Amino acid sequence: MAKKKSCYSGIGGQAVMEGIMMRNKDRYAVAVRKPDQNIELHVAGYEQSESWTRKVPFVRGVFNFIDSLTLGMQTLTFSASFYEEDEEETGFDRFMGKIFGAKAEKVMMIITVIFSIVLALAIFMILPYFVASLLEKYLSNPSLIAIIEGLLRVIIFVVYVLLISLMKDIRRVFMYHGAEHKCINCIESGKPLNVKNIMKSSRFHRRCGTSFLLIVMVISIICFFFIRVDNMALKLVLRVALIPVIAGISYEVLRLAGKFDNWFIRLISAPGMWLQRITTKEPDKDMVEVAIKAVEAVFDWKTYLKENFNYEPADDEEWLDEEDEEDLEKTDLNETVSETVEADSVDET
Template sequence: MSRINIGGQAVMEGVMMRNNDRYAVAVRKPDKQIEVKTNRCTGTSDRPAVCNLPIVRGVFSFVQSLTIGVKTLMYSAQFFEDEEEEAPKKEKKKKKEKTKEQEARAEKAEMAGTVTFSIVLAVGLFMLLPAWIASLLDDVIKSHALIGLIEGVIRLAIFLGYVIAISRMEDIKRTYMYHGAEHKTINCLEHGNELTVENVMQASRYHKRCGTSFLFIVMIVSILVFMCITVDAMWLRLLLRVLLVPVIAGISYEFIRFAGNSESWIANLLSKPGLLIQRLTTKEPTEDMVEVAIASVEAVLDWRGYLAEQAKNEK
């Protein structure tokens, strides 16, 4: 059974699935009903040619995935906002209601701010902070390669510590369960099985094209890249950490793309560490969570038609 061009992520009490230029987010609302919303985005065929070049396409996909991820996360969160302030609502009615255009501009501005803040925080925490900590050893260790290696180990430790720390939060635990439901659903379909709750529950919750694996590969690639860079000036060292983030993301994307579409021994071997990290970021879902994941897939893919076509091709 061939791989399908579909991916997704877990959101608050739900799952987002994307298939080329369409994506859908399914959310289990407080009343236990499943709400599904579909939308469109820029697909591979709609991009400028330069955006589909190796490395460059990784940068484009990373930014786009982050933007869609934040957007769908904000959408899912709105179903669970506290409705405890009724008085402010009366005050809002006295004000002029915003037009749809104003609301759209405000939403875009909020999303842009959230994405920018997320990128700045990630670069600061996982790139600049490890570089600064490792630089404290410059007077003791003269090998730039060894300093780069130590910096990478610190970066990995911060990343793993962050993942473990947030996994203890109750809301994050449930999100990790939905993450498992997302992976199980895709694995079930890629193995040629119908998307029933029973079939999906039996599938693996680990997948090589996972965003967690991507982030882990980013850490590894950054070690190799920064070990090869010898810069004495601290300000220039930090600047290069920022400037090379797109390059590292692009290289990491190419690896995930290769590993996700290959069953070779080397692809499976190099994917092992990322799959191990997924033991932390995915949990076994409940059946009602799997129902949400299936609803999200059905909104962007005719999986029955897909299975029928694959069966015909294998004859």
């Protein structure tokens, strides 16, 4: 039987502060390299509604995006907690604690998410519209103005990503982002999950959230191109109101890009793959080790390879080459991994 070139695994994840979050079906794991260089591994169940909203095309994308955003903020907060132990409690922290008690952290996370969404709408949706509307005095073609607005939106986003990539902490997040992609590419190309194979794998992946955001902006250009409304207030309302529709379409495009491989898929994936040259960086081996911990906590990659690529190793040792065995032996001697497993529910904090 001919060897498969690649096979969809269903796993996904994101980079967090000094770590990786990996999600597979109803479970997720966060592996974080703590300041003492030990790895903290947190595994928990992920509650997700099985209603019709998760199954209907174009609708499921909106709810999956909300889920991903919520889980992403929760795991990012978890990872950041290991680097905030020495920080003094602020007056605002004490104020929130006094009002909300044990739920203060959860409330602050909700406020942060809402603020982030509002800020993103202002910068990437409303600002390009106002700038493009200034050209109405000089251009009488609404279609051309709509295209300029869309291009401004893309330019602002790319410039924003470029600027934050200059920050040291964000650059490390992008390196962990690369480690996450490399792990998934390693598995989906049929290779055993070890440091050597992962380091050789590509750091670019079509199902990346970066690609999703860029697809959203391209789809928005197409949608707003056909909207003909003279009232400025109504135009702004429509731009916000159509975001769920645009997100739903973009999600389906991203699903197609992740499952199929042909010239058309490669064409529509190209801009997102290019942008990943900024949002992903080559990780070091320490980062890859963290990513492996997160993957193995929620995904049986050995069974996956046996079922999809006909791998039949005699024992576990055959999945590693000599160099990787030596690396892992050294890791076992110098590294302690503490694991907190909650199989039934997600933490309330």
